[in-house]
Amino acid sequence: MxxxxxxxxxxxxxxxxxxxxxxxxxxxxxxxxxxxxxxxxxxxxxSKVKKATxxxxxxxxxxxxxxxxxxxxxxxxxxxxxxxxxxxxxxxNIPTGNDLHVGITGRQWNWIFTYPGPDGKINTADDVVIDEQNSELHIPVNKNVIFELRAKEVLHSLFIVNTRLKQDCIPGRMNTRWVNITKEGTYDISCAEICGVMHSKMRNFLVVESQEKFDQYVKTLYEKNAPATSSSNNR
Ligand SMILES: [Cu+2]
Known part of the structure; x- marks a missing residue:
């Protein structure tokens, strides 16, 4: 069962x-x-027992x-x-020699995903930020992926039930967690902390795919999100 x-x-x-x-x-x-x-x-x-003692x-x-x-x-x-x-x-213990860092930020009411830009580091100017309801976070299969977890205004709780990872996201504080997923597929990313009236609609997806597909996805992300300054530099 x-x-x-x-x-x-x-x-x-x-x-x-x-x-x-x-x-x-x-x-x-x-x-x-x-x-x-x-x-x-x-x-x-x-039996006629006496009064309780x-x-x-x-x-x-x-x-x-x-x-x-x-x-x-x-x-x-x-x-x-x-x-x-x-x-x-x-x-x-966050594994060393890890393969990918991404930022996940809870906000009312969706998860915001931050990919490193072409420099390979997050929290820099060239980050690609996806802030949409029902959006997907893509990560490669069989790789150590490090999540930097934050919250914008209230407590949220990142819950990827298929990985058994559940971690509170706290405003003003960053928590680091990691996963290594062994099977390609699309999984739910939910919020496990009542965070406001639309809490139940706070749903995004985790797409786990091969390294080649992931590289391709990130490439299209960069093309779509290339800042005006860097594209003018390329010209
Ligand atoms: Cu939430």
């Missing part, structure tokens, strides 16, 4: 595994809690059970912490 959308990033499967592990712990705790709550109700249904938890017997529950809970927390460590480290 497929519950999640297909994963297409290098680290997505690890995040799914962590999800299921956490889910497992929570389910066990949930079932035990329900049992503790409902078993006495069912058991004493017909209040336990302070100070007697040895009660204290023992409180401690056991606490230790089990703390242990599952530590197991999760231990299991997620490597995955987090991989995601937090």
């Amino acid at each position: 497929k519950i999640f959308p297909e994963n297409v990033s290098t680290y997505g499967q690890e995040i799914d595994n962590l999800f299921w592990m956490t889910f497992g712990f929570v389910m066990v705790a949930f079932v035990i809690s329900l049992f503790v709550l409902f078993y006495p109700l069912v058991k004493n249904h017909h 209040y336990f302070t938890g100070e007697s040895k017997k009660h204290f023992r059970w409180i401690t056991i529950a606490l230790v089990i809970l703390a242990m599952s927390d530590f197991i999760i912490l231990f299991a997620e460590h490597d995955t987090w480290e991989r995601i937090e």
